[in-house]
Amino acid sequence: MDDAADAGGGGAGEPGGASVEARVHEAMHRLTSAEKRAARGLLGSYPTLGFAPVAEFAQNSGVSPPTVLRFVAELGYRSYPDFQRALREELEERAKSPLQRAAAAPPHPERDLHALDHFMARIAGNLAVTAARIPVSEFEAFAARLAEGKGACHLMGGRFTDPIAAYMEAHLRLIRPGVRRLDGRTATRADQLIDVKPGDVAIVFDVRRYDPQLLETSADLAARRAFTVLVTDEWISPVSRHAKIVLPCMTQTGSTWDANAALFALVEAVIARVTELAWPAAGRRIGSLEKG
Amino acid sequence: MDDAADAGGGGAGEPGGASVEARVHEAMHRLTSAEKRAARGLLGSYPTLGFAPVAEFAQNSGVSPPTVLRFVAELGYRSYPDFQRALREELEERAKSPLQRAAAAPPHPERDLHALDHFMARIAGNLAVTAARIPVSEFEAFAARLAEGKGACHLMGGRFTDPIAAYMEAHLRLIRPGVRRLDGRTATRADQLIDVKPGDVAIVFDVRRYDPQLLETSADLAARRAFTVLVTDEWISPVSRHAKIVLPCMTQTGSTWDANAALFALVEAVIARVTELAWPAAGRRIGSLEKG
DNA sequence: GCGTTTCCGGAACTGATATTACAGGAACGG
DNA sequence: CCGTTCCTGTAATATCAGTTCCGGAAACGC
Incomplete structure (x- = not known):
């Protein structure tokens, strides 16, 4: 032996x-x-x-x-x-x-033709899989909660996902009041969290490589009884520990970068659904805002 | 048994x-x-x-x-x-x-299709059409120009597209130097444009309803001989008058809001392509940035 | 704000499981 | 043909897992 x-x-x-x-x-x-x-x-x-x-x-x-x-x-x-x-x-x-x-590994050495088509097709597939894997109940619960309009709504994202949070913020602001976005800096966190109240909605975007600061801040948000929603990738951020609702999106592409388009599209789907649900109020609000 | x-x-x-x-x-x-x-x-x-x-x-x-x-x-x-x-x-x-x-493949098609599935499918269709309508030469020229790394690179977006510009900025910063984003405010425009040099790349995102300020600023950029790339929707922003390259994306959804996911996905495709083209330099840069 | 209900986790319990000891038996060498 | 050696399955044992019970706490409704 x-x-x-x-x-x-x-x-x-x-x-x-x-x-x-x-x-x-x-x-x-x-x-x-x-x-x-x-x-x-x-x-x-x-x-x-x-x-x-x-x-x-x-x-x-x-x-x-x-x-x-x-x-x-x-x-x-x-x-x-x-x-x-x-x-x-x-x-x-x-x-x-x-x-x-x-x-x-470095990208594929030779692949020049139709790169765009392949990439787009790949992402389209990710969208389909994302839609299939997200439980309808979670999606609906999220949209309903936003449509209620009760409490404030805080958005937060990491290095690459912060723009997605910003995009969602831009739309939500038109639909309902009390929307604001937290930046990720730990230094000013106490100031930013001071007026988070129980029942507020917190929307966190986090994909690999997961941001430790987001995790910390999410823990604080949870401690303040915020209703936390996590939008993440298929490997699921540890922020999920503090989240009431988790929406995982497919991000794999086989290229150097993961593709966050599914998160973006999901945000648009949520926005569309919320607008639908809250139309009486949201319609008025949008109308008056666009005039001014 | x-x-x-x-x-x-x-x-x-x-x-x-x-x-x-x-x-x-x-x-x-x-x-x-x-x-x-x-x-x-x-x-x-x-x-x-x-x-x-x-x-x-x-x-x-x-x-x-x-x-x-x-x-x-x-x-x-x-x-x-x-x-x-x-x-x-x-x-x-x-x-x-x-x-x-x-x-x-998707886990199980057996479950009933929901609004989420339809919406995602719609967007996936938009991606495919977008890829088909964008000339490969334009896409490649854009990527190549960014991969060169010569001159600075200025990004700019409107109300809803500014986050997309921010997303592209976050990636480009890792790939190459000289990347910055202009905010849309007219007041500070002169300051922001002062160090735009001939040959710089300007990337403008503009969708309906087209932003007059973006148009003005684009005119200034063109006057300074910037190489302007426009990412827009299927109705094409007037900024195209000043652009060397125009990349139209499908945004129709039939819902209240147009969907900008195709712009977002296109950005990711460009990023992927640029990373591929500029790998020797970009790889080193990403490596050193991630360490620090 | 207070009472009620639901939910969650710590700790003891019970059953199944992996493990060990041992004996029957085959293969090989003498 | 017999003795030795190793291999293999049966049976008993100890450990660890899954399971259950209950107290405390959060969420909910009034």
């Missing part, structure tokens, strides 16, 4: 380096007959079988529970839960990898 | 019946605040978090273990292991289907 093939001596440390599947292939020759059956079972329906309890893993592979346990031990894992943890982390990593690769 | 994880789901084995994700969306409206946090946690890193033990699920979602349990109960599962079994079967099913093509 000590000669080569033991994953470069990583056995003693945390077995987090090599992927589980790679470990299986590497250790295969060292496995006994029944252990190989277990390995076959895992590779046959990978990685799902690894998430099953030992008993089920064993039965589906045609071996006994202890054999499965010896198998994962041979892979270098200290315990079965340890093995499952590695499997989870691997799956998680794989879900995020396409983006990391795109962000880390 | 087993104990049946139905609880409302169809009978008979349900190979891909009501997916867990669909159940989450369907149940969202009747979840309590903390339960929603659990739901978002799951959707945020789906489906991996569901394979974790309850304690870890709870901690990663910012709630307590009992809340997670109540959450899965609300979804219709008799127990947490039962919920995990459903998750495994779903993952297994997805792995069998033609690659991960299904993974990227």
